[in-house]
Amino acid sequence: MKSDQLYIVVVPAFFAVLVHLLFGLAMEGGWTSTSPVMTAQPQVIQASLVSLTKPIKRQAQPKPKSEPIAAPKPQPAPNPEPIVSSEPPAERQEPSDPEPSDPEPSREVRLAELQKELMAGLDELPDAEGGDGSEIDEVQQVASLMQARIAQNWRRPPSARNGMEALLIISLVPTGEVVGISISQGSGSNAFDQSAIAAVERVGQFPEVTVLPISDFEQYFRRFPLRFKPEDLRY
């Protein structure tokens, strides 16, 4: 009889704990598997951004491979133009210690503005034609990753104003290391130009480009212009 009473207590207790442990484990497992989806989100956004830079290919093709180094000033505008601009008033307030969670949400705001900008830019370009898909997509994806990284590392000086624009020419080697940065078109504010250079230097290396075939690298990333615009400032 004693053992019977024990049975009626122990078995239910065991089951109750077991059910909750299983449920807890299931929930825990389910949640960790969903987290990669969250991290994948920004890439989707970037892809949509870069699809607007299609004319890149048309412009870049006529150039022979070795030329870009030899001829440093092939009219910057028509070249591939990953436009980097970055957001956050919050970042600017504390340039030395940005919050890690900050850049992501702000990117969406930035994107909307970037897209508008690019749309406007596209209209000016003569007869844009569709390129063949996958290769361009890859290049564009790499370009957008690079843009995002530079944008995150850009600490704009307080003197930055809407309408300022700096065009940098950046040289890479195939490992992705930055070997040269020069100002092709200054903004007029030295601090602003220096902050753009510093942003690229802070990134230092773009391992993203190593996934590209070497011909694509030569074509698009050996030397490329990068435009810095603080268009999204709110004052």
Place this chain on the structure above:
Amino acid sequence: MNEELSVIGLILGASLTVKLVMATLVAASVTSWFMIVQRVIILQRANAELVAFEDRFWSGMDLAQLYRDGSDAIDAGTDITGGEALFRAGFKEFSKLSRQPNMDAEAVLEGSRRAMRVALMRESDRLERHLPFLASVGSTSPYIGLFGTVWGIMHSFRGLATSSQATLAAVAPGISEALIATAMGLFAAIPAVLAYNRFASRVDALLNRYESFVDEFSGLLQRQSYAQRRGASE
């Protein structure tokens, strides 16, 4: 931005009120599961006991012998419950009363019926124990969970008001952690409601069978007592 969103992390990061709500719900859920499994065991046993006892009862064996067997079992330390308890209560009262002189058959029958009714009440108490707890867990724990959620969301929106940038990332973790409370409330409530309904109907069925056994047994006693009286008067 890639910080791991784990349930444990969210729970630990919740505010004190939400934590209290969650602790209450976990306790309610564990307790209700404990009771659910216990009820399952008890009701299954009661069912099996009743079937076995009715078999013995209607096998035509001597009822006094059946009573004596039960007494032996009690001496051996077994608990007598269910149909046998009803039988023992009725039979004991019947034999006590009918041994007394000047007792008419009606009074004897009435006494044994009353004894069986008391035993029946005791049985129904035993079977229905903890069912009200399941009912209240089932009906209140969604509200408790909802309270935790509303509280958590209130806090995350208040945090949003003080921050300069209205970003989703500023409120999302707070809302996510707050919603865990509702999930817990539902997790506690659903099994409790299901179990309560199931157990209530099973207990009803069992009590019906007890009652019909009581009726059948008192019919038997009635025949017996009138036969005795007639034998005594002739």
